Amino acid sequence: MKAIVLDLKEGNPIVEMRDMPVPKIAPDEVLIKVAAVSICGTDCSIYKYTPAMQKRIKKFPHILGHEFAGYIKAIGRNIVKWKIGDYVSAETHIYCGKCPTCEREDKNLCPNLKLLGVDRDGCFAEYIAVPEKVLIRNDISLPPYLASIQEPLGNAVYCVNKAEVRHKDILIIGDGPAALFTAVVAVISKAKSITMLGYNDYRLQIAEKIGVSSINCVKKRVDFMDEFIGKKDGGWFDVVFEMTGSESGINTAINVCRPGGKIMVFGLSENNSVFVPYNKIALKGIMAQGIYGRNIWKTWEIAVFFLNHYRNSVEPIITHKLPFNEWQRGFDLMIKSRDCGKVVLLM
Structure with a gap:
């Protein structure tokens, strides 16, 4: 074969x-x-x-x-x-x-x-x-x-359900297929606002077509950080989905997550480890939730429902x-x- x-x-x-x-x-x-x-x-x-x-x-x-x-x-x-x-x-x-x-x-x-x-x-x-x-x-x-694509869609379903995004402002760091699936599930799940931070215009345009605001972090990196870091509440997003596994991604997530907010740790590092500002997580009261795979079999049932409806x-x-x-x-x-x-x- x-x-x-x-x-x-x-x-x-x-x-x-x-x-x-x-x-x-x-x-x-x-x-x-x-x-x-x-x-x-x-x-x-x-x-x-x-x-x-x-x-x-x-x-x-x-x-x-x-x-x-x-x-x-x-x-x-x-x-x-x-x-x-x-x-x-x-x-x-x-x-x-x-x-x-x-x-x-x-x-x-x-x-x-x-x-x-x-x-x-x-x-x-x-x-x-x-x-x-x-x-x-x-x-x-x-x-x-x-x-x-039920398996990767299931990853997004599991992640978004764990995050409880309904009526919340969310940020998705990353623009790959997993991030795009997460975005569409968040749209269906009625998040209040959804922003995607990425590098690739082609993928960010897909995000915009499904109802997501997008920011190219190469073109607007400084503007993005200036806009959301330093606000009096210490951040803007209720939930941040970190999809890249990169050090810059997880650090950005911690910086822009609001105090008492939630970071969904989805991306895996190619080198197994990254530097994390541990104290900032504690001082902001952020909850970091690791995501790996799907709930077996409940997530699959929801993914099939999404594909059908x-x-x-x-x-x-x-x-x-x-x-x-x-x-x-x-x-x-x-x-x-x-x-x-x-x-x-x-x-």
Whole structure:
């Protein structure tokens, strides 16, 4: 089968499409014929083989990808609830289901977590093997390109619901697809005002089309900081979504969050750590909430509801639908030009 893989050649990372064997399935797994995949920031980190991914990925060649939709092609001998031909996607956080964290229904935070496309081979291939416990049945009204973005949309749903944005002034730091999904969910959730701080005019224009004010922080960085820092209340935004994982992003979030406000820490640092002005968080009484993955399975149910009832709001974030063999163009869009929203590859 054709697959997009990360490999090491004389110690140097390469990403290429190559022929790989169709995966064999365990008794509690299914084999899925992939119909569509979408490219995530995590995939871009693997593509760049960042320090965080160098520590995580140990087996080569490694198949990338975790956001997908497809059809069951074969089932393991222990499978009874699924059949060949079922239209499915999967939760990418493969939890153990046995630890105290899982028993508290915080499966996305399981300490024994394995990530699809990171800790095991992913979906950027014609076929993928997936454990039964993370399968979700797709609504047949959703075409594969839309069904493939349920997982990242679920991230935004989980994040916005945790933040309780209704009638609040919010800032989104970052302009990538995750930030755009967060923006549209905040619009649907009736935030009072939504501002996006980013670098890329193409993406900021998408934000404006879905009802979000945007500020290009390259062009207006000083004006932005002057406008919101130094106000008598010490900040302006009730909730700040930090989507970048950068030191400048988290510092900006702390500076412009109002006293007693909330910062949603969504972005992950490529270097695992950043400097944080700890005292300022304490003195402003800011609550910092980490966000990782989705609530399993409640978030998925809400994401499907949004796709069914607000499809016209969500769909503009998908700016490129490319054939699978144009995967390199997809990564170039996401990493180099960044003139894209969500990029989907069709099999």
